[in-house]
Amino acid sequence: MQTRLRSALSALALFCTTSLALAAPATQVLGKDFEFPNTLEGMPARLSDVKGLQIKHFETSDSVNLSYWEAGSGKPLVIIPGWSASGAEFINVIHLLGQHYHVYVLDPRNQGLSERVEHGMHIARYAMDVKEFGAHLGLKSAYYLGWSMGASVIWSYIDLFGGKDIRKAVFVDEPVSIYSHADWSEQERLEAGGMTTSPERMIAAFTGSAPVNGLIADTRLFERYVAMDSPYYENSEKFVAAFAKSDPRHLSLILFDHIMSDWRDVVRNKIHMPVAIFTGDYSANVPSQRWMQSVITDASLYIYSKEEQGDHFLMFKNPIKFTRDLCEFLDR
Template sequence: MRKISRALGAALILGALAGFASAAPAIQVLGRDFSFPNALPGMPQRLSDFPGLQINAFTTNDGVKLSYWEAGKGQPLIFIPGWSANGAQYVNVMYLLAQRYRVIVLDPRNQGLSQKVDFGNRIARHSMDVRELGQHLGLQSAAYVGHSMGAAILWSYIDLFGTAAMSKVAFVDEPISIYAHADWSEQERRDAGGTTTSPERMVAAFTAGGPVNALTTDLKVFERSQRMDSPHYQNSESFAAAFIKNDPVALGRVLFNHTVNDWRDVVRHKINIPAAIFSGEESYNLPSQRWAQSVVPGTLLFSYTSAEQGDHFLMFKNPLKFTQDLSSFLER
């Protein structure tokens, strides 16, 4: 009964938040405290050790209630998570950056604590959601960071709305085109980051446990996501698993559209503000990130070594280095 009451209370709080766009402490929204499995120097041992963390919500112009996580004061810094990801996984990153910035992490539609809907499941609509988040927050300008699919959402945002409301932008390890066209040369495939020639099989592998091989998708993402080789990653993944219940059907709704977009024209022609890219030796995306750096003048590329956890999840596995590098870019 206590579990049911807590769940119902959390649902009621989230509904109130979405309706009235007010703020509530994360521990109140989630319904309980949480103890992280690893006690790490300078990091919270319990959720209650991060008292400034809030979970808020707003309603988009197509009627979808989106949650976002917020902490800190100062210049606004907005994170857009990747496919299937959520604000809970950013708890370490937020804790470190909230000491200097007003940090906001959006739960995209169908992800995290945001509403599950069967409409608007396109990258373009996701970028509109990001625009409406900025308007909801009353931001004239903010720095934006997109991880994985979140980077594609920001490329769509830039394509549709330009960069007037962006001060700086960072992209974390996202292929420029996941779909590898049959008429590309090998160099074109590497530059774009193409990893599949069958979007349908890739979607099935990620959402329904379909058969997977190296021709279907990037197997290293699967392998590295399961490798709990960082105590920070263990903490954030455990926290997310305790409170976020993913719906594979809902998550899958945007994945095909995400897979088949080719953003090379946006990267080549429309990024006209200071930009940074993060990748590493343990990611098959590194060649495409180097291509992106080569076509966007002045872009910084932070390439992490294997010892520095330089894979697709580098920001969660090595949040100390990531937040230091990101801050150095933002303060330039």
């Protein structure tokens, strides 16, 4: 009897310890607080000001430990970051959206705080990770937002699993096909958002091992990335630099599959939920985002002006407008 009691108490202690480890405040996981360089009205002055923010993790079916950021309450909103990004980039967005929704931002494998691995480097596997993430959270239905490559992951998710558990979907500035096929007309290239005819050269450019070449569209992506022309963006980028540095080699492993994926058939035929599409006048993706709106039955298109920081990073450079527009769409 005493042996069984000791075993039960030990199991309870282990459960409690594990639960604490899996559900810890962000400052505890990261080891310290962080003070943002710019003090902005309505925004956190330090990391600990982001109410209820926790960093948790779960293990995928192929044994990869993925981290995620969680805050807020209410209807669930799942955010999938773009290539190289993580929940750290979304810190201001999490702070604002967490006042209205139960927000989850998943760090994809090899990104942010998630585990570095050599396997599963396919958009389809990333989509499976999202499927297993939803199962881990016990979600029956949720809003899903994908930024950049994160939109491609959601397209793959819809292709593989359908969209019955997606209440509404949000796609932020992602071409429908990065690779431009040799037999395309210029109109087809614009509608797809084709940017390169050489994935190898584009990978070299994205990972910093070669100059930006092999592109057939002036994306202004790198120019806008380094432009610290928004104090909101400067705050989140400094936070990323402090806690979520990436490894270029591991990041590069997904790029070939990502660049070569053509999602036109999925966008045209399989998206049946309400959709919001965000882009901006700085982006070369505007024609492809207009095409998406034209073929999706219930799609709203938001095009931000240059004055509104309408580039690939519009969520981070103008989080006040973005979250206001997003909430209006989700609550419609």
